[in-house]
Amino acid sequence: MSLGIVNGTIVTAVDRYSADLRIEGGRIAAIGTGVAAGCDPVIDAKGLLIFPGGVDAHTHFSLPFGGTMSSDDFETGPRAAAFGGTTTCIDFAVQYKGQSLRQGLDAWFAKAEGKATGDYAFHLIVADVNEQSLADMKSIMEDGVTSFKLFMAYPGVFLSSDGEIFRALQRAGELGGLIQMHAENGSVIDVLVQQALAAGHTAPVYHALTRPSIAEGEATHRAIAMAEIAQAPIYIVHMTAAEAADAVAAARARGLAVYGETCPQYLFLSHENYLEPGFQGAKYVMSPPLRAREHGERLWRALQTDQLSVVATDHCPFCMKEQKELGKDNFAAIPNGAPGVENRMQLLYHGGVAEGRFDLHRFVQITATNPAKIFGLFPRKGTIAPGSDADLVLFDPAGTHTISARTHHMNVDYNPYEGRTVQGRIMKVVSRGELVVDGDRWLGRAGRGQFIRSAPFTRV
Ligand SMILES: [Zn+2]
Numbered sequence: 446m447s448l449g450i451v452n453g454t455i456v457t458a459v460d461r462y463s464a465d466l467r468i469e470g471g472r473i474a475a476i477g478t479g480v481a482a483g484c485d486p487v488i489d490a491k492g493l494l495i496f497p498g499g500v501d502a503h504t505h506f507s508l509p510f511g512g513t514m515s516s517d518d519f520e521t522g523p524r525a526a527a528f529g530g531t532t533t534c535i536d537f538a539v540q541y542k543g544q545s546l547r548q549g550l551d552a553w554f555a556k557a558e559g560k561a562t563g564d565y566a567f568h569l570i571v572a573d574v575n576e577q578s579l580a581d582m583k584s585i586m587e588d589g590v591t592s593f594k595l596f597m598a599y600p601g602v603f604l605s606s607d608g609e610i611f612r613a614l615q616r617a618g619e620l621g622g623l624i625q626m627h628a629e630n631g632s633v634i635d636v637l638v639q640q641a642l643a644a645g646h647t648a649p650v651y652h653a654l655t656r657p658s659i660a661e662g663e664a665t666h667r668a669i670a671m672a673e674i675a676q677a678p679i680y681i682v683h684m685t686a687a688e689a690a691d692a693v694a695a696a697r698a699r700g701l702a703v704y705g706e707t708c709p710q711y712l713f714l715s716h717e718n719y720l721e722p723g724f725q726g727a728k729y730v731m732s733p734p735l736r737a738r739e740h741g742e743r744l745w746r747a748l749q750t751d752q753l754s755v756v757a758t759d760h761c762p763f764c765m766k767e768q769k770e771l772g773k774d775n776f777a778a779i780p781n782g783a784p785g786v787e788n789r790m791q792l793l794y795h796g797g798v799a800e801g802r803f804d805l806h807r808f809v810q811i812t813a814t815n816p817a818k819i820f821g822l823f824p825r826k827g828t829i830a831p832g833s834d835a836d837l838v839l840f841d842p843a844g845t846h847t848i849s850a851r852t853h854h855m856n857v858d859y860n861p862y863e864g865r866t867v868q869g870r871i872m873k874v875v876s877r878g879e880l881v882v883d884g885d886r887w888l889g890r891a892g893r894g895q896f897i898r899s900a901p902f903t904r905v
Contacts, residue, residue, distance in 0.1 A: 449481025453490030498532025498836030523563025589898025662688020844870025
């Protein structure tokens with residue numbers, strides 16, 4: 446059975462043209478005039494743009510955190526992602542202290558297998574940098590996981606020392622892996638948190654006040670310096686701060702293989718959200734925190750000028766009821782994270798394309814093509830081309846969509862963007878040749894998502 450899509454306008458990171466698509470065996474078989482002849486079924490995409498399915502390079506499905514678990518799993522998470530035009534999620538497997546890398550990765554394969562509603566790849570969080578872990582990075586890479594995340598925050602849980610980080614950078618550089626960094630100075634932050642609690646400050650806003658932007662800028666600069674000494678590439682996750690953007694911009698201007706990621710929450714929300722009445726500020730407790738508006742403006746400029754390369758979500762949802770509430774009397778006990786996997790493409794089209802900050806091609810590049818390239822999934826994912834997976838978003842630029850927890854598909858009881866109306870509407874989503882989203886209808890199923898192997902890093 447082949448699927449045809451006719452009369453649409455195909456948009457990639459570099460091209461824009463009208464053509465028909467013929468899809469066979471989950472892949473794009475042909476693009477051109479009349480190639481859908483004989484296909485069954487045929488979708489008419491008249492008036493619609495066709496984007497490559499989005500690649501969200503930063504999700505946390507079923508992540509244990511602070512005595513609870515992120516509320517989307519591999520069934521609800523990728524399904525919500527698909528409704529928002531994202532057909533591949535790169536989730537973070539976790540090696541905890543005392544475990545081998547293999548144990549950590551296997552635990553995440555078990556969470557996804559038979560359950561995933563969409564395609565997924567993995568990064569691996571390395572909490573225990575030791576001789577064995579460094580040796581094991583090779584076999585993990587042979588199994589299709591080629592990016593490793595380290596932390597400069599969360600002392601005692603995830604934080605690695607500079608020496609450990611440096612050794613991991615050297616090892617990744619030698620193997621063709623890519624180190625991702627959570628860049629915040631966790632030791633300084635821990636002191637500020639203890640001092641705030643000792644002074645009786647318990648409200649959610651203190652989460653932000655104890656994680657200053659300079660702590661992120663300093664760590665970002667330090668991480669890049671260590672990568673330069675190690676002659677290894679580095680990818681900075683969830684950047685929020687002007688200081689951090691400046692550090693990445695300076696490194697890129699010098700020709701270093703340094704990549705920066707930001708997330709919609711840092712572009713569309715701000716520190717003011719922490720001042721919402723009652724305990725509402727807890728909705729936005731995430732690390733790093735939301736910043737003052739001028740930081741958001743700096744991040745938009747960095748996206749316009751290729752100083753930042755990727756917009757991902759750091760999707761890590763916790764319900765207000767019973768989960769965020771764990772920190773009612775202590776901001777440091779609020780589970781860190783927020784939902785977003787469903788809203789990334791909608792928000793970026795609106796704020797980027799509809800509001801005139803960049804064009805359609807840059808939108809595709811930062812939401813699909815760049816993450817697919819940087820994490821070794823391209824050209825299978827991240828573009829529309831013969832031989833690529835048929836992951837497609839049929840998008841009506843004339844439509845609109847209002848974001849709300851009442852209608853979203855994420856398994857969480859609030860939406861940080863509640864009530865916002867965005868320009869453009871996702872009409873249909875195709876994943877490996879299968880129509881999985883048709884308007885409000887879900888046509889996919891649990892277990893249909895596949896693990897996608899990442900190739901070793903090549904310079905993007
Ligand atoms: Zn994260």
